[in-house]
Amino acid sequence: MPTALEILQKYWQHNTFRSLQNEIIDSVLSGHDTFALMPTGGGKSICFQVPALMNEGVCLVVSPLVALMKDQVANLQKRGIKAIALTGGIKSDEIIDLLDNCQYGNYKFLYVSPERLQSDWILDRIKNLPINLITIDEAHCVSQWGHDFRPAYLKISELKKHFPKIPFLALTATATPRVKEDIITELGMQHPVQFEKSFARKNIAYMVFEVEDKLFRIEQILKKNPQPSIIYVRNRKSCLEISSQLQTLGFRSTYYHGGLTSREKDKNMQLWMEEKAQVIVATNAFGMGIDKPNVKTVIHIQLPENMENYYQEAGRSGRNGEKAFAVLLTGKTDLIQAESQFIKVLPDKTFLTTMYIKLCNYFQIAYGEGINEEFMFNLNHFCHKYDFPALKTFNAMRFLDGQGIITLSQEFSEKITLQFIIPSKEVIRYTSLNPNDEEIILTILRTYPGVYEMQTAFNLPLIAKKSHHSEAEVLGVLHKLKDKEIIEYHSKNNDAVLIFNEIREDELTINKVSKHLSRQNELKKEQLQSVLKYVAEKNSCKSKMILDYFGEKTTVNCGICSYCITLTKPKKDFNALSKKIIDLLQIEGLSSREIQNKTKNTADDIIFVLQQLLEDDFLIIQKNNKYTLKT
Template structure:
């Protein structure tokens, strides 16, 4: 089949986006290939199509467990055989998966780069009929990239085992320096390079300084009632902002790393189905999300780097319609950002202390611990050793990226279940509620002792056996618990930790600490770039972003906050007439006037205040004791 026929058959698309077909052709011709495609550019198609056209299996290296699972699930929905080899599974499970890859006619094997550090896994991979090696998030191979992972440096050794197999390196954001480093570290041989512009002609980059961010968010969402994402700094803000929006009459939900997988899926689906307009999220949200009609992406705090900001902002307007990427700032944001991003960076001494305490916490002896897996609660760990949670998390995340540990934040739900009524009463319930029969009979057949004692319960297994969804299983459990038919308890584990190597304390930390100083310096430089982007009021915002990624563009975009401001040449006095019209209907305070301004959300609060001062000085309006303005008759 041709690339176009495969695209139509499995993805139901008639045409490739530029330059997908050129990349596919390069790979099919056996060339090492480098593809720099911005967010939403369709990177996965570039290795999935050529892999299907050649006999054998495509090896996909990716650092993101959630994205791997998402891509494997999407391929399986299209009747394409794919599996993933992630951390946290036993050696026997790994052997079984590799057997399936070798003998099961699979087309895609996804694995994390840390897996390449196990020699026996590499030996097994050498025996697979590999037809293509795709390296996703390839910027992770460069220590100058925003998410450097030393395990990526192991990928180059696959060249010695598969000298005739093409490498395809893919990334959504990389500076010139990072691009050159990627090609060098992966040992790409005269790679064909494909890069499309970072410019998004339909995306208006807006930066607004405001003391009242909620008011500005309200204005934006009322003017643009289509689907929106609001990125916030932490889990508490997710809950608070979504509640504030609901109080204002918006439909909103939230998404953060602290939700169970079931809750994540439910909240995301509400937004994907447009049952709610807004999803308020931390940066845990976004990977693998493909919703074309997102009108607005709002960042209510400074992002930690422009790479992440570009990717998150780029989730707006994928349908080609005009969309907005809004960044709201306040004078205090810089201090908050420095406290959030820089003050919590671990140094070598703290990194060693956290690693030693982590090993002690799980009673791992020196020289032991490899492949051991534990449930882990970060707050309990920090409480025991009097560690600052944010700094500790950064230390653990650094150890995770270096491959020393694997830190999973996917919540696992453990359920203990027991029936409180006799079996004949359960049968009577089934006869009265036939829609629940499949699930209940499956539970009774799977757990014969469930009447006598609390039994560990596997919801995904019951869903699979009964032919129903996990959501339906959980809904039935809630209903039965309400009716006192069952007693069940769900306990969430905060995270899971897997130790990828034996404990060697100083030796372990000395090996990885050389990267720590570079990474800390890089984070400081990245935050400085964010501050420059926000504070520069003399250039087109899109041009500033393009400059950062090494792309020169001389023309202004025409739609960003700088360009709109330049076109409008704002004159606060021009606001006096609209204000007078509003005051004819009622006495209003400055916040109410700003909120009701019919122009658009680019009207600044300071301009409203200036116009009101002019009206006061000219005795056209008066200020009442309740801080409301009234017309002087």
């Protein structure tokens, strides 16, 4: 049998393991149930992929994230390792074929969602596979106190009955002590060996700055640190706006959010990965599977929903071990915005029930029916039809997705239909006059023989592959044919694919999950309070506060966060700066940026003195954000 290091070298071309990886692998190979808490960037996947490749049989990986499953399967296949994933939307006959491949085709990894394990027939098939390891990824989802609780995870412990001698490996990047104990109990782990990597990232300077002009501060940060950066925002609109503003300021910037096509996501990601763009402005859809070592700065310009998400996103900086910055910019209205964005949009049981019934009516699903039905879904259209608030509706749907009642795939899709509306001989004449378009047109005609008779659903990636052209080139030909009235072409964008996983039972469906809803709402309120405490606390080391949140005690300050650097700075006499500001304001009202430019002081010093003058009742702030002397 090859050693763990030989497997690592053969498939990943690494000569050494990261901290704790080898110890976790040894524990699993010894047959022990194992719990591993490894903060983001710790290399969790290696901990189950290496031992699985060392033994005969299949590693069963339970994961809640479709995108992560697809990403890991693609990465394994690239390395010549056979892996498959049973994601939502796959029909039963396809699942049978995939499981047959898994049983007889020498596959090494089978990825499943926890909801899939609730199907008795799938579980029966898995019971007959030569399973060598059961890995529970994102294991915090098993805990009602975790930030992504999914009740389907509670059923995973039943695998112990079927595979009593097969070790469980529970992996998570974020777990408080309460969540860790919950994971071990709910999974039924037997005397697990526990590994916990410190949450301390000694090379990351956690910075919290209260600023009036966030864009101006971003500009300063990016000029000072011209290396690769990520800016996290809360919505798609902000992605475009901030990226566009940065380009206007002369920065090479791109953006990433869940509403982009796969092609756009890949293109924008590559621009940033290849450093043709310094900055990528992104929602939290960005990050899974991203391991760019030299990210210098991660900037959040709105408050995160919880400390778990913030830690993971901030932790995408400095993975090369060099000093990096995790900057959180706050403003006076951020608290109000956070409460309206995270708390006021939480659905209660009444709203959830109403929304679910309307959702079933929207797709004309009768009571007692609907299981495994799949639909294209546009959230905005649905909300407009029933006058529902979009964010509250989305949160309600996301909750139902988490409970396994529906599956909401937020993969952007573009549905194309087309029909040739001129005779075939005229199409042939066109191709003879336009030889550059010929291969694409002939591929369409060969693939869709009925395209003259009716509007035909069109598979863009398939035609691109078969014609040996890019998707952009195929679309170019379609638009040209449409302009010349050779084809009738329709393209419709959809936000999501929606699958109903249970039959419709209205109140009965909601009643069985409503207790989880109220508990989850309370948890979200607690988590936001932790974020507000982190931001508001002016007299504590930020790194120490993060460690404390995750149950890791330390008495040592980090020395590099926004609090610690105030301790090492020489004490300034701000009286002269105060006088200078008052003199300037006697002439005219000025913004903080204008004051900074005129006095040539740092933004932090200006803000500090302005706050002092406000507290001492010397100044007032006008509606245009300009400071004036109080008369």
